[in-house]
Amino acid sequence: MKKDKLHIHWYPGHIAKAERQLKEKLNLVDVIIEVRDARIPLSSSYSNIEKLLGDKPRLLLLNKADLVDKDELAKWCEYLKESTNCPVIVTDAKGNNELSAVVKTAVELSEPKIQVLMAKGLLRRPARAMVVGMPNVGKSSVINKLTKSSKTKIGAKAGVTRQQQWVRINPKLDLLDTPGIIPTRQDDQLQATKLAFVSSVSENAYSPEPVAKALLEMLSNSERATSIKEHYKTEELTLEAIANNRNWIIRGDNPDTERTAIYVLKDFREGRLGKIILDEFPLA
Numbered sequence: 001m002k003k004d005k006l007h008i009h010w011y012p013g014h015i016a017k018a019e020r021q022l023k024e025k026l027n028l029v030d031v032i033i034e035v036r037d038a039r040i041p042l043s044s045s046y047s048n049i050e051k052l053l054g055d056k057p058r059l060l061l062l063n064k065a066d067l068v069d070k071d072e073l074a075k076w077c078e079y080l081k082e083s084t085n086c087p088v089i090v091t092d093a094k095g096n097n098e099l100s101a102v103v104k105t106a107v108e109l110s111e112p113k114i115q116v117l118m119a120k121g122l123l124r125r126p127a128r129a130m131v132v133g134m135p136n137v138g139k140s141s142v143i144n145k146l147t148k149s150s151k152t153k154i155g156a157k158a159g160v161t162r163q164q165q166w167v168r169i170n171p172k173l174d175l176l177d178t179p180g181i182i183p184t185r186q187d188d189q190l191q192a193t194k195l196a197f198v199s200s201v202s203e204n205a206y207s208p209e210p211v212a213k214a215l216l217e218m219l220s221n222s223e224r225a226t227s228i229k230e231h232y233k234t235e236e237l238t239l240e241a242i243a244n245n246r247n248w249i250i251r252g253d254n255p256d257t258e259r260t261a262i263y264v265l266k267d268f269r270e271g272r273l274g275k276i277i278l279d280e281f282p283l284a
């Protein structure tokens with residue numbers, strides 16, 4: 001891959017394999033808990049999510065909320081509630097206050113399915129949920145939070161694949177303890193680039209320099225540009241300017257743009273550049 005050209009690429013067969021594995025798990029559950037990255041609430045979603053999930057009820061979690069502006073995120077929550085017709089809950093890595101709401105909502109969304117089963121003469125059982133989402137949006141951390149208070153593994157169920165492990169969250173909810181990875185498509189390169197910004201694309205699929213360059217270009221055109229220039233103490237948001245400011249110079253008196261790219265991406269991912277949502281809010 002040329003360093004000056006950005007293209008995110010996965011190996012052939014990635015999408016089909018991931019979709020097949022996800023669908024196998026979907027057959028086991030009543031409700032889906034979809035996790036998205038609050039920094040890219042649209043770009044961390046799957047374009048064909050409704051088709052992929054079928055008629056399964058869905059709860060949206062906007063995770064890593066501590067890395068974005070609260071007021072701006074509130075607007076996104078309202079938009080997503082209206083556009084997806086799904087409940088939306090904000091989560092982050094630091095707190096657990098939202099857990100009771102997540103469990104309560106998942107149980108409520110599952111109730112119609114449970115009622116159908118009971119109408120057929122079956123006994124009431126706990127709702128069955130699974131957590132899905134793009135890579136690195138925080139699925140495992142959500143699962144860990146939900147299962148922390150209840151480590152009761154209940155293993156295989158009658159009629160459920162034995163390889164799948166379940167945890168009883170409470171008497172009304174069982175959780176599949178392995179996350180469902182929604183495959184990332186790269187036919188939309190802007191979306192793929194944003195996924196790379198937040199580490200939702202494997203680093204094997206791109207070079208850090210063009211990704212960091214694209215990030216700086218995007219930030220240069222944002223309301224955060226001035227504060228980010230102050231952060232780096234530069235007049236321009238370029239890899240070269242930041243490298244020169246830090247005296248990161250390599251052979252031939254050239255700026256070390258590779259080192260700088262890794263540095264810039266880490267700054268953004270760890271929130272040092274401010275509380276930023278990169279997706280543009282859809283026009284009414």
